Amino acid sequence: YPVLQAADILVYRADFVPVGEDQLAHLELCREIARRFNGLYGPVFPEPQGLTTRVPRLPGTDGRKMSKSYGNAINLADDPESIRSKILTMVTDPARKRRTDPGNPDICPVFDFHRAFSDEATRARADAGCRSAGIGCIDCKKMLLGHLEPALAPFQERRRELMAHRDRVREILAEGARRARAEAAATMRLVREAMKIDAGGL
Numbered sequence: 001y002p003v004l005q006a007a008d009i010l011v012y013r014a015d016f017v018p019v020g021e022d023q024l025a026h027l028e029l030c031r032e033i034a035r036r037f038n039g040l041y042g043p044v045f046p047e048p049q050g051l052t053t054r055v056p057r058l059p060g061t062d063g064r065k066m067s068k069s070y071g072n073a074i075n076l077a078d079d080p081e082s083i084r085s086k087i088l089t090m091v092t093d094p095a096r097k098r099r100t101d102p103g104n105p106d107i108c109p110v111f112d113f114h115r116a117f118s119d120e121a122t123r124a125r126a127d128a129g130c131r132s133a134g135i136g137c138i139d140c141k142k143m144l145l146g147h148l149e150p151a152l153a154p155f156q157e158r159r160r161e162l163m164a165h166r167d168r169v170r171e172i173l174a175e176g177a178r179r180a181r182a183e184a185a186a187t188m189r190l191v192r193e194a195m196k197i198d199a200g201g202l
Helices: 002-010 021-041 080-088 109-117 120-131 137-163 166-195
Strands: 016-018 049-051
Touching: 002 021, 021 049, 021 166, 080 137, 109 120, 109 137, 120 137, 137 166
Parallel strands: 016 049
Antiparallel strands: none
């Protein structure tokens, strides 16, 4: 898989690749492949740099790595009610058994979402309220929803627009594929020239 990923990146000679934190090791293998090729045949490929966001990793609703295969993902395609249901049933600090127990936001998956979506004042309120048992986990989740739902709304609206114009989506995909093929073909010409391979014989 990491080698296939490297091919997908290098064929377009990407300088930067948006990745999650868990993909940085795979990207390093890609960089090593680029270095090795360039060392043998000359500078064809840039060594792509990883682009991570301010919050490079979010847990799933069960506290594990977020993954569709685990069934613990919050998808951009989810409707608001589904997102609300997933957030309200998220796991929290496992040591907080009762409403009166103080919690620890540092190990609570919900607070990871606060870091990504909530403003500083809300994060401070959630942090203090959790540690003092001044708020319950449901209160904390509702505070999060107040920021998460507006943040996801533009994506949901754009998706609805695109779903209503599927022919336009197909046109966009076809144009993107055409441009990608042209860029990949240009890369392969550079590769063959560097390796002194006669393209006519392939």
